[in-house]
Amino acid sequence: MFHGPLQTAVREKRKVKVKPYTFLGIPYYILLSSLIIIPLLLIIVYAVTIQEQGLYYKFTLIYFRQFFNEAEFVRVMADSIVLALMTTLICLFIGYPLAYFITKRKPITQAILVLLITAPMWVNMLIRTVAWKQIFDMINPRLLGTDFAIIVGMVYVFLPFMVLPIYTVLSKIDPLLYEASADLGGSNLKTFRKVTLPLSISGVLSGITMVLLPAATTMVIPRYLGQNRVLIGTLIERKFYDSGNWGYGAAIAIILSLIIMVMVYFTKKLDRNKEVELDEKA
Amino acid sequence: MKKLIELRNVTKAFGENVVLKGIDLEIYENEFVTLLGPSGCGKTTTLRIIGGFVDPSSGEVLLNEKNILDIPAHKRPTNTVFQRYALFPHLDVFENVAFGLRMHSNKANIKIQIEKLKEDYQIRMDHALDSNTKKKLKLELNKEIELIKDPNVHLKLKIDKLKNKIKALDKTNPEFVSQKQKLQDQIKAIKVDFETPKVREKRLTDKVMKYLAMVNLQGYERRSVHKLSGGQQQRVAIARALINEPKVLLLDEPLAALDLKLRQEMQYELKEIQRNAGITFIYVTHDQEEALTMSDKIVVMNEGEIQQVGKPEDIYNEPINTFVAKFIGESNIIEGIMIDDYLVEFDGVKYPCVDYGFKRNEIVDIVLRPEDLDIVPEGTTPISGVVDSVAFKGVHYEIDVKTNTRIYTVHTTDYQPEGKKVSVSFEKEDLHVMEKW
Numbered sequence: 001m002f003h004g005p006l007q008t009a010v011r012e013k014r015k016v017k018v019k020p021y022t023f024l025g026i027p028y029y030i031l032l033s034s035l036i037i038i039p040l041l042l043i044i045v046y047a048v049t050i051q052e053q054g055l056y057y058k059f060t061l062i063y064f065r066q067f068f069n070e071a072e073f074v075r076v077m078a079d080s081i082v083l084a085l086m087t088t089l090i091c092l093f094i095g096y097p098l099a100y101f102i103t104k105r106k107p108i109t110q111a112i113l114v115l116l117i118t119a120p121m122w123v124n125m126l127i128r129t130v131a132w133k134q135i136f137d138m139i140n141p142r143l144l145g146t147d148f149a150i151i152v153g154m155v156y157v158f159l160p161f162m163v164l165p166i167y168t169v170l171s172k173i174d175p176l177l178y179e180a181s182a183d184l185g186g187s188n189l190k191t192f193r194k195v196t197l198p199l200s201i202s203g204v205l206s207g208i209t210m211v212l213l214p215a216a217t218t219m220v221i222p223r224y225l226g227q228n229r230v231l232i233g234t235l236i237e238r239k240f241y242d243s244g245n246w247g248y249g250a251a252i253a254i255i256l257s258l259i260i261m262v263m264v265y266f267t268k269k270l271d272r273n274k275e276v277e278l279d280e281k282a
Numbered sequence: 283m284k285k286l287i288e289l290r291n292v293t294k295a296f297g298e299n300v301v302l303k304g305i306d307l308e309i310y311e312n313e314f315v316t317l318l319g320p321s322g323c324g325k326t327t328t329l330r331i332i333g334g335f336v337d338p339s340s341g342e343v344l345l346n347e348k349n350i351l352d353i354p355a356h357k358r359p360t361n362t363v364f365q366r367y368a369l370f371p372h373l374d375v376f377e378n379v380a381f382g383l384r385m386h387s388n389k390a391n392i393k394i395q396i397e398k399l400k401e402d403y404q405i406r407m408d409h410a411l412d413s414n415t416k417k418k419l420k421l422e423l424n425k426e427i428e429l430i431k432d433p434n435v436h437l438k439l440k441i442d443k444l445k446n447k448i449k450a451l452d453k454t455n456p457e458f459v460s461q462k463q464k465l466q467d468q469i470k471a472i473k474v475d476f477e478t479p480k481v482r483e484k485r486l487t488d489k490v491m492k493y494l495a496m497v498n499l500q501g502y503e504r505r506s507v508h509k510l511s512g513g514q515q516q517r518v519a520i521a522r523a524l525i526n527e528p529k530v531l532l533l534d535e536p537l538a539a540l541d542l543k544l545r546q547e548m549q550y551e552l553k554e555i556q557r558n559a560g561i562t563f564i565y566v567t568h569d570q571e572e573a574l575t576m577s578d579k580i581v582v583m584n585e586g587e588i589q590q591v592g593k594p595e596d597i598y599n600e601p602i603n604t605f606v607a608k609f610i611g612e613s614n615i616i617e618g619i620m621i622d623d624y625l626v627e628f629d630g631v632k633y634p635c636v637d638y639g640f641k642r643n644e645i646v647d648i649v650l651r652p653e654d655l656d657i658v659p660e661g662t663t664p665i666s667g668v669v670d671s672v673a674f675k676g677v678h679y680e681i682d683v684k685t686n687t688r689i690y691t692v693h694t695t696d697y698q699p700e701g702k703k704v705s706v707s708f709e710k711e712d713l714h715v716m717e718k719w
Contacts, residue, residue: 176368179335182355183362184382185526191356194384198372 046250063251073235073252080232081259083147084216087154088162091211094155095162096204100196102163103170114167117160126220129153133224145227153225154215161214162207169203170196209264216260232256283310285347286562287332287530292341294327294586301327302338303586309530309564309579314556316565316573319583320609325566326534328583332564333532334358345529356385361528363536367519369507376503378518380490382526395430399423433477444469493521496555513544520552524559531556533565537572549575570610574598582606603716607649614650614690618715619643626715629687631664637715647716652693654712657681657704665690665706669698 050060067073102113120128132153136144143149173196181191219233230238232252239249287309294302302324309315317325330336332343334355342349350358361382369378403423410416429435448465451458494500497517507515516536523531533552537545553576556563567573573580574594582589582597582605590602601607604615618628623638628648640646660666667685678693683706690706698704 174366174368176364176366177370179355180362180364180368180370181381181385182335183333183360184522185356185385186381187356190385194381195370195372 043250043253046246047254048251050247063248064255066248067252067255076230076235077232077252077256077259080216080256081263083150083154083231084212085263086147087151087158087215088208088212090151090155091159091162092204092208095159095207096166099163099166099170099203102167103173110171114164117163120156121160125157128157129220129224132156136225144225145229149225150222150229153221154218157218157221158211158215161210165206165210166200166203169200173199205268208267212263213260216256283312285309286311286313286345287564288342288344288347289328289332290342290344292328292331292338292343294324294331294336295339301586302331304341305586305588307581307588307591309562311562312556312560314553314563314565314576314578315581316567316577316579317581317583318567318570318573318609319589320568322585323583324586325568325583329362329532329534329564329566332530333360333362359529360532361523361526361530362532362534363516363519363523365534365536365538367515369515369518369522371507373507374503375494375499375505375507375510375518376490378507379493379521379525380486381522383486383489386526392430396427399426399430437472437475440472441469444472489525493525496524497521497551512539513548516540516548520555524555524561527559528561530562530564533563535567536565538567538569545572552576574610582609584609600714601649601716604647604649607647607714607716612652612691614652614655614688616648616650616688617718618646618648620646620715626713629665629685633713634710635713635715636711637713640715640717645718647718649714649716650690650708650712651714652680652691653678654708655690655692655694656707657683657692657694657696657698658707660703660705663705663707667704667706669700669702669704672698672700 047063048059048061049057050062052058098117102110105113132149133144136149177195177199178191181195186194217233217236218231219237222229222231222234236249236252236256239245239252285308287307289305289307292302292305293300305324305328307328317328319325327336331338334350334353337351343351345359370381373381400423403419407416407419410419432438444465448462451461451465455461491500491503494503497520499514499517499521502510502514507518510518516539519536536552537548540548549572552563552565565573565576574597577594579591580594580597581591584605590597590606592600597606598610601610601613607613607615616628618626620637620640620643621627621632622642623640624635626633626635626637626646626648657669665683665685667683667690670682670684670689672682673680675693678695679697681692681694681698683690683692683704685706692706
């Protein structure tokens with residue numbers, strides 16, 4: 001994804017010993033290690049150890065076994081993932097056309113539309129979710145607690161994360177490429193399939209990732225729009241705080257991450273295959 | 283030559299800004315036409331209107347006598363080489379060139395072919411006298427359509443016949459196995475000739491390779507377009523535009539980004555391609571030298587209007603007004619009076635000339651090209667002055683001679699020292715008289 005300047009910078013860094021901008025990375029490395037790598041290692045450690053007789057810790061996979069033996073938990077996990085997937089799909093089908101539409105406007109209109117899309121993010125997510133709860137209360141209180149209410153809430157909250165990355169890549173496509181495609185005989189549909197889509201696929205992928213991950217783990221939305229329905233985020237939270245079973249919570253978190261990682265990996269792979277196929281046949 | 287494209291009173295305004303003020307232009311088959319002018323003169327807009335990327339505010343664009351303004355860009359028989367090449371960054375060299383072929387996919391082609399066939403047969407059926415012939419034609423048409431839909435129809439029939447033969451074989455016959463083997467081999471041999479996606483892909487590959495060879499890019503098929511030099515990208519753009527075999531190739535300052543040496547090479551190559559392919563080129567440039575080198579016909583434009591249309595020699599030697607004279611090469615432009623046919627006066631001296639048809643005593647502009655002027659010993663002609671400056675230009679010296687009334691720029695191979703008193707001379711054919719503009 002990052003061609004050119006970054007690569008040359010790395011190469012130059014090897015030749016010359018220290019460049020001033022090397023130091024610019026220090027804050028990032030501090031954050032990276034203290035807030036990402038160390039916590040991640042801690043989660044893994046918690047998930048695979050069990051305390052025995054005071055300070056003595058032992059390696060174990062008991063939490064993982066426990067999770068898969070509890071049918072209820074597995075179902076909650078599956079529910080969460082299905083809801084997250086549907087949210088992601090709906091966000092994609094609303095977000096892509098929307099992003100495409102925005103790029104076709106005048107620059108000033110584009111700026112306003114992007115501003116409007118991001119504007120709700122200035123308001124606290126909790127407040128927005130509660131607002132949705134009240135809207136549902138007003139329209140039809142029976143809807144609260146259904147998949148529908150949860151998905152509506154999640155689509156509303158996460159849509160900007162789908163629109164923005166797609167908009168960014170779409171707006172970077174040289175309009176001349178559309179003309180070139182039309183010039184060579186490409187109808188609008190074909191131009192979209194062979195030029196627009198392959199050139200914006202990276203934005204689609206980051207959009208999917210950015211919606212899928214938080215949607216799979218959100219706690220706020222199921223709490224207010226799901227009538228305290230337990231989804232995986234809440235389950236992990238309860239293990240940590242209510243029952244104080246950190247090891248079990250950590251194990252569930254790891255299982256969830258692994259599933260999502262696998263899904264993201266396959267989406268990427270799927271898309272690349274499709275692109276290659278399009279190039280070879282069509 | 284046959285007329286291919288005609289522009290009739292084409293205008294274009296972007297809001298208040300009028301870019302084209304009524305363009306009338308005829309372009310013939312196999313012509314190399316250059317639209318030449320300074321930036322903002324409307325030359326690129328004219329090209330984009332022909333290509334279908336811009337709709338004119340008014341006027342008509344005819345191709346083979348048919349108005350094409352309602353035809354969208356992707357259905358026009360034109361292809362474009364864009365100024366910044368506009369290569370597809372997600373595709374390699376091969377796929378960039380193959381793009382146009384892939385866009386005209388098999389399915390769409392079949393549809394077009396069938397429609398055309400139906401039209402043809404409809405005409406024949408309308409002319410048919412009795413119902414029997416009509417029926418026959420209808421049958422024929424259906425057969426042909428089937429053949430287009432599935433080019434393997436005949437082969438499949440043959441195979442079916444062979445299969446039936448296998449079924450009919452006498453199993454008790456001692457030669458059964460060898461007979462069966464023989465027939466199966468025949469089926470295999472027929473299947474080789476099947477039209478399959480693989481065969482089509484092979485044909486496409488061959489064609490792409492042919493065009494890559496034409497622009498000297500063999501061996502670069504799988505190269506990413508980012509990793510090409512400007513000249514190579516430009517060749518990809520040309521191959522990509524030519525592969526659809528357009529009737530008209532539109533080129534929007536395609537050489538502007540190249541350095542001088544490469545530009546000159548490409549000029550010759552483009553001219554070669556145009557001659558060999560027999561395609562009409564419409565070439566937009568602001569570089570007058572480029573226009574003079576390559577064109578069959580030059581269209582000089584300024585401020586949304588055509589100034590002059592003509593062969594390069596005519597445009598250079600007989601510019602129609604001072605704008606053209608100044609834009610095409612350097613020139614000394616002098617205001618004068620046309621005393622009579624073949625007689626013009628400036629700076630108080632009458633000179634014989636070859637121009638005629640002006641009003642008596644009409645105020646005119648006179649063009650004297652610097653290379654047509656010569657420096658002679660002082661006093662031999664009525665134009666005397668002092669050498670004001672001398673600049674070496676490689677092939678010639680550019681010498682400014684200052685007289686009492688004006689400065690003459692002279693291109694000559696003979697060196698003259700600054701400050702020397704000299705005279706300037708010219709032949710009467712070198713004196714070009716134009717209408718005052």
